[in-house]
Amino acid sequence: MGQSIKLADDIVKDVRFEAKLLRRSVAKQAEHWLRIGQAIEQSPSFDYTRIKAALAGKFDADNLSIEEGVIFDEKIFSALEETSDAERVFFEKRQKAGLGVGEDEEGNLIYK
Structure with a gap:
């Protein structure tokens, strides 16, 4: 049984755009991205604690794996956009x- 969740407008806009490009429903596109995120977090070359340590300045971000670096960069850019x-x-x-x-x-x- 499906459940409703609240997402930021900009995320919904991105999901709708990508869903249209890939001929998926909005729900299927969101599920697809969620599964990708889950797979990345469960990857043996991905350690979220290392990312958190790098964000806190306790770990050199240059030592992150490629997958970890992508999330690190996303978090940094997101923080820079917030006022x-x-x-x-x-x-x-x-x-x-x-x-x-x-x-x-x-x-x-x-x-x-």
Whole structure:
């Protein structure tokens, strides 16, 4: 019996896109990716504790296997995309003062 789960909108968007490309249902695409993730985690060349140690700076990320490195990179990039409450407050203050709050793809300051 199937069960509903909540997923972030960006993940659902990616699943829908890939499902359409591969002519799968959204549910079958999500199951496929879940099984791939499960297989990677159960692989003898994959150790999630090593990834956690590398993320904490207690293990040299250069010593991770290729599979571990993929997950490590994903976690790092995901963390870089997240904005903390302190960062939001900082940029709100800059925006109210009419100062730049970032750069666009061409390197121009963004004020909004």
